[in-house]
Amino acid sequence: MLIVNTEICIGCGACEANCAFGAITVEDDIAVVGDACTLCGSCVDSCEVEALCIEGAEKKAPVDLSAWSGIWVFAEARHGKIAPVAFELLGIGRQLADQRKAPLTAVLLGADLRDKTDELIAAGADKVLLADDPALAQYREDVYGKVLEHLITEYKPEVLLAGATAIGRSVIPQVATALSAGLTADCTDLAIRPEDGVLLQTRPAFGGNIMATIECPRSRPQMATVRPNVMAPAETDSSRTGEVIEVELSQELLSSKVEVLETVLCEEEQGNIRESEVLVSGGRGMENEKGFALLRELAGELNGTVSASRAAVDAGWIGYPCQVGQTGKTVSPKLYFACGISGAVQHTVGMQSAETIVAINRDEKAPIFDLATYGLVGDLFEILPLLTQKIKEQRGHVS
Structure with a gap:
């Protein structure tokens, strides 16, 4: 609920001017909230005298942006193989990392994947954070979410990219919510402002009728899921060298309320259109x-x-x-x-x-x-x- 402190409000009209829904009017020099209010918070941000607040919303301490650095790619693995979208993300991730003069790190979760780290380094990663444990063999959203949250809190990356796949779309929003971080889903283009590190995330909006570019300047990490097959993978270089960091995980992080009984693979009718040339x-x-x-x-x-x-x-x-x-x-x-x-x-x-x-x-x-x-x-x-x-x-x- 949007609360107006009538003792502080000066009736300047800034909230009315900034309300995209026409939910606020100034009557007798006091802001009045109508039924169209969506609690978007734009009026709260525009009120210089802080006369508006959203009931139940806690004011967050500002994030120390200088403490966060580096570009991360969630290297999704399926059935013992790195998903193709991971290499596409390493391609754009390499460009972003070079612009920021920061390392590019691939995060690899799963079981028996140590022999896959060289593929990620050859595709552009400077480092690979490897969480290799039998408990990660089957994807379980709560476990993967806790592990990613733990790693992000410990290492503090500036940007985290993931594929807009079934796995990416389920676990990345969970992590963003836990960290109170900004997330843009289904991106089709990415760029970065070198001077301040703001990630420019472009995606279709309003039913695909426009392309919107979204920024998350006040939160870290900046998180985006990217559609498969829209980014060009980097050319592999088997001579590249990098660092593999094996992560120790506590039993608390690996515990789950989900039990996977069986995984069944099905062949899509008429072939997989994503793989056809x-x-x-x-x-x-x-x-x-x-x-x-x-x-x-x-x-x-x-x-x-x-x-x-x-x-x-x-x-x-x-x-x-x-x-x-x-x-x-x-x-x-x-x-x-x-x-x-x-x-x-x-x-x-x-x-x-x-x-x-x-x-x-x-x-x-x-x-x-x-x-x-x-x-x-x-x-x-x-x-x-x-x-x-x-x-x-x-x-x-x-x-």
Whole structure:
């Protein structure tokens, strides 16, 4: 609840001017709070005489920003292997660390992973914090959260990056809450101001209609989860050397209220679109499920995989595991065909890092052509069969 101290309030109107929801008005030289208040706190920050406060909110002591340094990457491991997103984060992490002239550290949690530390160092890490224990073999959110919180409190990194994966999305918000740290989820771009170390975290907002850049200047560490396949991994250098720090963990940190009974791996239908080098993607312009037969034929000739926009998935023409975009998967193939896809930002944020994009659409003003490497304007039901036929002829598949 927002409380107004009427004895202190001077009716200056700063709170009214700074309220984005129009929830505060000044009446008879006193601020009055309406029902639209969301307790965002902007009015509290703008009140110079400190006449406003949020009931139950404790005033936090300012963080000593100079005590925090270094860039950390949470190197997620799955079934004894480093997740590909970890190497993507080391790529951008290396750039941020070089700008800050600070070390880049990979944090590796799991069991029997000592032989994986060299991979992280070769990919750009200066140090590897290794927590290797049988209790970490299976991912359990409470244990991983406590271990990360413990390490951050002890070593005080300036920035922590993690993949926006199922694991990253579950454990990183828990850690941020425990540390009262700022966190931006699902980032698609990162930069840093060298002079003050503020991390500039860009992500889609308002349903993907705008790209917002978010800062967390008053809290440490600055935390961000990053979508897989949007950052380029650093080139590996097997000659690099680094320091491996093995972390001793107490039984209290490793204790859990969760018992993992079984882990089952399932194969996604029609292949994993994140791993395919060629994607043939269809949108609303395919008109129906039968239209996807043309895409499958083209994908077959290119040894590729069929994917889709949200519109096609929502229509039931193809399954959700094949969806590309803000609410689907982020992909970065060498070749991406966008067939009957208009190019709304909700889709393009999921495929804009493809090396080569070929767009096929009857609307010459479709936004997808602004992003495409090559564009074909016309009826895709005529173009696709001709394109597939030409590829068959080039490859000698015509009998």
